[in-house]
Structures are given as structure tokens and as C-alpha cells.
Amino acid sequence: MPELPEVETVKSEIARFLGNAKILDMKIYNRSLREKISEGVETKIVGNDIVKYERCGKYIVMNLSNNYSIVWHLGMSGRIKLYQDKNFESVKHDHIIMQTDKGVLVYNDPRRFGMFDYVKTDNLNKTKYFQKMGIDPFDKNFDADFLFAHFSKKKVPVKVALLDQSIVNGIGNIYASEILYDAKISPLRSASDIKIGECEKIVVSTRKILNKAIENGGSTLRDYHKTDGSVGHFQNLHCVYNKTGQKCPKCKCDVLNGGGIKKIVQAGRSTFYCETLQK
Ligand SMILES: [Zn+2]
Missing domain, CATH: 3.20.190.10 (MutM-like, N-terminal)
Structure with missing residues (x-):
């Protein structure tokens, strides 16, 4: 999607x-x-x-x-x-x-x-489309204070909270995993336990990952094509998404010992992360 x-x-x-x-x-x-x-x-x-x-x-x-x-x-x-x-x-x-x-x-x-x-x-x-829509990640009011205020009330894993379109809109399953990897935060932690400094990291990583993805025309996994029929290229730059068992690009984790990038299911959706790098 x-x-x-x-x-x-x-x-x-x-x-x-x-x-x-x-x-x-x-x-x-x-x-x-x-x-x-x-x-x-x-x-x-x-x-x-x-x-x-x-x-x-x-x-x-x-x-x-x-x-x-x-x-x-x-x-x-x-x-x-x-x-x-x-x-x-x-x-x-x-x-x-x-x-x-x-x-x-x-x-x-x-x-x-x-x-x-x-x-x-x-x-x-x-309209029903926009009435309950959360903040846009590129809105200047999307900052650490905003995220902290919303996350502190959420007793769900931070990955699930990032997908909540009534908090921040536009982040889907691919980018939620990539953002948390970039911010070095474990997707398993409760949103309510994320500190303000970590919220700042998530805000920075969100804009960084989304901007990079836009520069690369998005990610094509299945159906998505650009208007001329060509595909996006950001899937080639994914660090963890769909990379179960592989070594992550930023750490020296031993794939043979640790098993590499993990895939788990949270709220019915796949999450990919590195246990060594993301705390
Ligand atoms: Zn790793």
C-alpha cells in the first residue's frame, strides 16, 4: 500500500x-x-x-x-x-x-x-477523510513535545503507536520499521516509556527516512508504480524491512550467533528490527 x-x-x-x-x-x-x-x-x-x-x-x-x-x-x-x-x-x-x-x-x-x-x-x-487525521510529519508542530504528549498516554508498542494515523499520518508499515531502526529504538518498547530525548530522535529519523524515500521515488514492493509506470527505488535502501536473517548495515552483529534482523508480528503487521542496535 x-x-x-x-x-x-x-x-x-x-x-x-x-x-x-x-x-x-x-x-x-x-x-x-x-x-x-x-x-x-x-x-x-x-x-x-x-x-x-x-x-x-x-x-x-x-x-x-x-x-x-x-x-x-x-x-x-x-x-x-x-x-x-x-x-x-x-x-x-x-x-x-x-x-x-x-x-x-x-x-x-x-x-x-x-x-x-x-x-x-x-x-x-x-470530511471523514481528514477530520480525525493526525499531524503531518513535515508539519513544524510535529516535534518531540508533540510526540511525547501523545506517546505517554499509549500503552501499545512504540511501533504500533507510530502507525496510529490519528497521531501522525502517512507512516505505514515499511517506514515505521525503518524509522525505529534509524532512531535505534526497539519496536517492542511501550510508547508510554519513550523518553522525550528519544521522541526527538524519532522525529529526526522520521523526516530523514521519509525525505530519503521521496528523493528515491518511494518504495516499490508490489503494486506501487510512478505515473510513468516506472518503480520507486527506496526499497533498495531499506535497512531492515523484509531483511529477516540478514546483517543490518549499521552494526557488527554476528548473524551466526544472533540470527541477524528479526521479524515479529505486532498488531497483525510485520515488524523488522535489529536486537543489537535497537534498545
Ligand atoms: Zn544489527
């Missing part, structure tokens, strides 16, 4: 490609995504310019000139493809096709867990 770096990558690519394009035509071939797309919404969208692109958590928001916004979520397997040529070759699962004066945007989603909605820009924060 795309996490913050993948969604940020896709958003930036659309913004670069379409800019302030005018939407000339829109066809919706399948309305049954995670939620049903309302009938006739495309007629309200056509004729507007795109004025701004934002990423809110794992959502892409396109603000239109009529003060309404398009909200996308890529779900599990959703992909946005961009074409210069309006006579591009459409393939199976191309559910939404948006023609603009700068090119074509196509939403393809085999598993249809993605989402598409159209809401008044002023009401975005009141």
Missing part, C-alpha cells in the same frame, strides 16, 4: 505534468471503488482549472477553480498514469479518464480499494 513518500511522489509528478491545466472531459467507467462515486460528478468537474495540488496524509487533493476539490486515495493497487497523447491505449481497470489541455490523467485500480471524491474545498477538514 502506498505510504507518504509514494503518495508525495505521485502528487508531485501530477503537479509537474498537468500544472494549472483546464479539465476538458472526464469519463468514469467504473464507479464502484472503495466507495461509490456519485452519478454525474464528472459534469461538475469538467470546465474547471486545477489551481493547487496537496498531499494530506495518504490522500492527493486537487483544488479546482470553482472552490471544490478532487480527493484521491490510491488504496492498495491504485495507480495514476499520465499521458501526453489523448489517444493513449486504454487498458483493463482504467476506471477514470480525465482529459485536460496539458495531457491525460488515468486512474487504474485492479483491486478497487482506492477512492475518488469531490468536495467543497472549505469543507475538506470536516
Whole structure:
């Protein structure tokens, strides 16, 4: 599932490609995504310019000139493809096709867990998507004090707390393991036991790992592709994720003695970490 770096990558690519394009035509071939797309919404969208692109958590928001916004979520397997040529070759699962004066945007989603909605820009924060959304990791208010205040009340492992989208949004399973590895903090510790100085390390590592991932176009493990169909490269820089039994890059742990990087399951999700380095 795309996490913050993948969604940020896709958003930036659309913004670069379409800019302030005018939407000339829109066809919706399948309305049954995670939620049903309302009938006739495309007629309200056509004729507007795109004025701004934002990423809110794992959502892409396109603000239109009529003060309404398009909200996308890529779900599990959703992909946005961009074409210069309006006579591009459409393939199976191309559910939404948006023609603009700068090119074509196509939403393809085999598993249809993605989402598409159209809401008044002023009401975005009141929608169910954003109402309970936690802070963005790049928000200046995301700091050690913020994290400490939230973590001190949580009796769950720190890895599970990092995945709680109502505290910090956009961090998914891959990056939670990578961030705790970078901060040298064991994922097994209770969030309530994390000291303020350690919260500071987590904040620094979060921005560092997410920025590196964005620079590398995100991580492609299964479905995620960039808008030109190419893959991200950050998976090649993962230190612990999916590396069970291997030696971690930062320590001299003896793989034969210690078994290398460990994989455990926390709250139903895999966690990868190094017992020697992460305390
Ligand atoms: Zn190690």
C-alpha cells in the first residue's frame, strides 16, 4: 500500500505534468471503488482549472477553480498514469479518464480499494477523510513535545503507536520499521516509556527516512508504480524491512550467533528490527 513518500511522489509528478491545466472531459467507467462515486460528478468537474495540488496524509487533493476539490486515495493497487497523447491505449481497470489541455490523467485500480471524491474545498477538514487525521510529519508542530504528549498516554508498542494515523499520518508499515531502526529504538518498547530525548530522535529519523524515500521515488514492493509506470527505488535502501536473517548495515552483529534482523508480528503487521542496535 502506498505510504507518504509514494503518495508525495505521485502528487508531485501530477503537479509537474498537468500544472494549472483546464479539465476538458472526464469519463468514469467504473464507479464502484472503495466507495461509490456519485452519478454525474464528472459534469461538475469538467470546465474547471486545477489551481493547487496537496498531499494530506495518504490522500492527493486537487483544488479546482470553482472552490471544490478532487480527493484521491490510491488504496492498495491504485495507480495514476499520465499521458501526453489523448489517444493513449486504454487498458483493463482504467476506471477514470480525465482529459485536460496539458495531457491525460488515468486512474487504474485492479483491486478497487482506492477512492475518488469531490468536495467543497472549505469543507475538506470536516470530511471523514481528514477530520480525525493526525499531524503531518513535515508539519513544524510535529516535534518531540508533540510526540511525547501523545506517546505517554499509549500503552501499545512504540511501533504500533507510530502507525496510529490519528497521531501522525502517512507512516505505514515499511517506514515505521525503518524509522525505529534509524532512531535505534526497539519496536517492542511501550510508547508510554519513550523518553522525550528519544521522541526527538524519532522525529529526526522520521523526516530523514521519509525525505530519503521521496528523493528515491518511494518504495516499490508490489503494486506501487510512478505515473510513468516506472518503480520507486527506496526499497533498495531499506535497512531492515523484509531483511529477516540478514546483517543490518549499521552494526557488527554476528548473524551466526544472533540470527541477524528479526521479524515479529505486532498488531497483525510485520515488524523488522535489529536486537543489537535497537534498545
Ligand atoms: Zn544489527
